[in-house]
Amino acid sequence: MQLVVGRVGRAHGIKGEVTVEVRTDEPELRLGPGAVLATEPAQAGPLRIETGRVHSGRLLLRFEGVRDRTGAEALRNVLLIAEVDPEELPEDPEEFYDHQLMDLDVVLADGTEVGRITEISHLPSQDLFIVERPDGSEVMIPFVAEIVTEIDLEEQRAVIDPPPGLIDDRAEIASSRDDSAGEGASGGEGTSGGDDASGKDGG
16 A cells, blocks of 8 residues: 655755655654655656755655755655555554545544545644535544544544534534434533444545
């Protein structure tokens, strides 16, 4: 399975180094010297990492065959892609690969359906779940412990405790449908019910 682990940024200096926006929790493994990465667009690669170092909080890489600033600038915005065994799991049990999170059901603590994760957006400050609601609209959920309280891969669901205003404007529409079926929908603090999560094709 292929996972995006970084995006090439600006050239640094005149000897072919580039800054890299890291998109993996394991940069020392995925972006270490000797690693060979596929690219998007494909014609830019594959790229073998020759050296890597951290400078002013940024990861700097030099790729084999890239020796000057012109070559480094030509790689700007190229996505770096690693081949990962789909059975492999991160070392930290609190971390997840994107493919593990895609298509999970998103529910409130009381089991109220919010939607389904269709995309994970990696921003410099935090990661975001892009969640498709039952009505086809989308809502963005920050992937932080205060909001995403549980990831249950066996039940294929993510339990959230959203702050006021994060999903309220959309949830009222869903809750009115739930009320007609005899279920109140509120962002309650009760224990989660696992009945909604069922067989997914799962990535």
